Amino acid sequence: MSLQPTSSALAIRHAKPSDYGRVIGRVNVWWGGREMAPMLPQLFFLHFEGTSFVAETEDGELVGFLCGFLSQTQADEAYIHFVGVSPEHRGEGAGRLLYEHFLEEVRAQGRSVVRCVTSPLNEDSLAFHEALGFEVDRVVNDYDGPGEDRTLLVKRLS
Amino acid sequence: MSLQPTSSALAIRHAKPSDYGRVIGRVNVWWGGREMAPMLPQLFFLHFEGTSFVAETEDGELVGFLCGFLSQTQADEAYIHFVGVSPEHRGEGAGRLLYEHFLEEVRAQGRSVVRCVTSPLNEDSLAFHEALGFEVDRVVNDYDGPGEDRTLLVKRLS
Numbered sequence: 001m002s003l004q005p006t007s008s009a010l011a012i013r014h015a016k017p018s019d020y021g022r023v024i025g026r027v028n029v030w031w032g033g034r035e036m037a038p039m040l041p042q043l044f045f046l047h048f049e050g051t052s053f054v055a056e057t058e059d060g061e062l063v064g065f066l067c068g069f070l071s072q073t074q075a076d077e078a079y080i081h082f083v084g085v086s087p088e089h090r091g092e093g094a095g096r097l098l099y100e101h102f103l104e105e106v107r108a109q110g111r112s113v114v115r116c117v118t119s120p121l122n123e124d125s126l127a128f129h130e131a132l133g134f135e136v137d138r139v140v141n142d143y144d145g146p147g148e149d150r151t152l153l154v155k156r157l158s
Numbered sequence: 159m160s161l162q163p164t165s166s167a168l169a170i171r172h173a174k175p176s177d178y179g180r181v182i183g184r185v186n187v188w189w190g191g192r193e194m195a196p197m198l199p200q201l202f203f204l205h206f207e208g209t210s211f212v213a214e215t216e217d218g219e220l221v222g223f224l225c226g227f228l229s230q231t232q233a234d235e236a237y238i239h240f241v242g243v244s245p246e247h248r249g250e251g252a253g254r255l256l257y258e259h260f261l262e263e264v265r266a267q268g269r270s271v272v273r274c275v276t277s278p279l280n281e282d283s284l285a286f287h288e289a290l291g292f293e294v295d296r297v298v299n300d301y302d303g304p305g306e307d308r309t310l311l312v313k314r315l316s
Contacts, residue, residue: 024303037303038196047229047237069230071205079205145182145195 010063010094012101015052020045023054023065023084030084040067040082051078051109053101055085055094063089066098070111078106080116099132107157114157117143117150129153168221168252170259173210178203181212181223181242188242198225198240209236209267211259213243213252221247224256228267236264238274257290265315272315275301275308287311 020042027036044052044067055064064085071077080102085094103114118125120139134153143150178200185194202210202225213222222243229235238260243252261272276283278297292311301308 021300035196037306038193039199041197041239041302043237043239047227047231047235049231051230069205072209072227073205073207077205079201081199081201142179144199148195 009057010055010092010097011058012053012055012097015045015049015054015065015067017042017045017049019054019062019065022062026062026086027084030086036084044069044081051102051105053098055098057089062086063092064094064098066102068102068106070106070109074113076111077113077115078102078109078111080114095128096132103155103157112157114155116153118153120149120151126151129155167215168213168250168255169216170211170213170255173203173207173212173223173225175200175203175207177212177220177223180220184220184244185242188244202227202239209260209263211256213256215247220244221250222252222256224260226260226264228264228269232271234269235271235273236260236267236269238272253286254290261313261315270315272313274311276311278307278309284309287313 023045024037024040024042027040028034048067048069051069052067053065054062057063064083066080067082068078068080071079080099083095083098106114114134115137116129116134118129120126126136132155134155137152137154139149139151141149143152181203182195182198182200185198186192206225206227209227210225211223212220215221222241224238225240226236226238229237238257241253241256264272272292273295274287274292276287278284284294290313292313295310295312297307297309299307301310
């Protein structure tokens with residue numbers, strides 16, 4: 001795995017609590033006006049800093065972020081909760097870089113399985129995860145509440 | 159701290175992944191129709207079982223639940239993310255019992271500071287936390303996103 005940026009303009013670093021305000025101010029806009037903010041309380045930037053990352057341009061513009069954590073139930077697992085990339089910066093490799101940094105970090109912390117979920121209707125997300133080596137574990141109706149079907153994805157770290 | 163139920167009808171146990179379905183099916187109703195489910199994805203029941211609890215009556219009726227976790231950034235801290243009690247069972251001590259089990263658990267796991275947040279407008283919640291020995295750290299406007307002001311609460315475990 002290479003941690004070199006695919007675009008010279010992108011830098012990835014650990015998220016800081018002070019990043020939360022600018023992330024949460026944009027996340028609904030990035031999702032086309034959907035109300036996403038309730039899924040991302042500040043706790044993820046306060047208590048899971050070590051496994052959360054932001055992507056920025058060289059001049060500090062926020063391009064994307066990833067919030068993940070180490071499972072406290074499954075000692076070999078890590079989980080990616082929320083990832084966002086600015087619509088203006090899609091296709092520049094920020095998502096892949098954020099995932100690669102997370103995978104590298106949790107591998108270094110002894111985790112061998114990474115899980116996340118996405119909507120079964122989100123073809124772009126499914127293709128993105130497949131390209132990163134994730135496999136479909138299964139599709140579960142009402143997984144995250146009534147009407148909230150999810151495709152469960154898993155990647156085993158070698 | 160006593161872990162004895164104040165009502166003989168209530169039992170507290172660790173949350174299991176299989177509890178998620180019945181919790182998420184009721185949480186919006188318990189909050190009077192507010193859309194709370196996005197704040198409580200299934201991950202909390204899968205990856206933080208050891209610090210999450212449910213309260214049930216003797217015949218297995220769900221009375222309440224608490225989802226918390228150990229901070230992965232602050233080695234001495236634990237955090238309570240989400241607590242709910244059925245409106246039909248308010249005043250029976252379920253909330254206090256859930257908190258007491260959480261505090262006991264995280265103390266046993268070496269944590270000495272417990273944090274959570276609530277709405278500055280929620281007088282019942284503020285009084286509940288004060289009665290359990292929580293103190294107001296501070297009130298922060300837009301803490302969990304635009305318009306989402308929060309009172310930050312903290313309890314130091316002796």
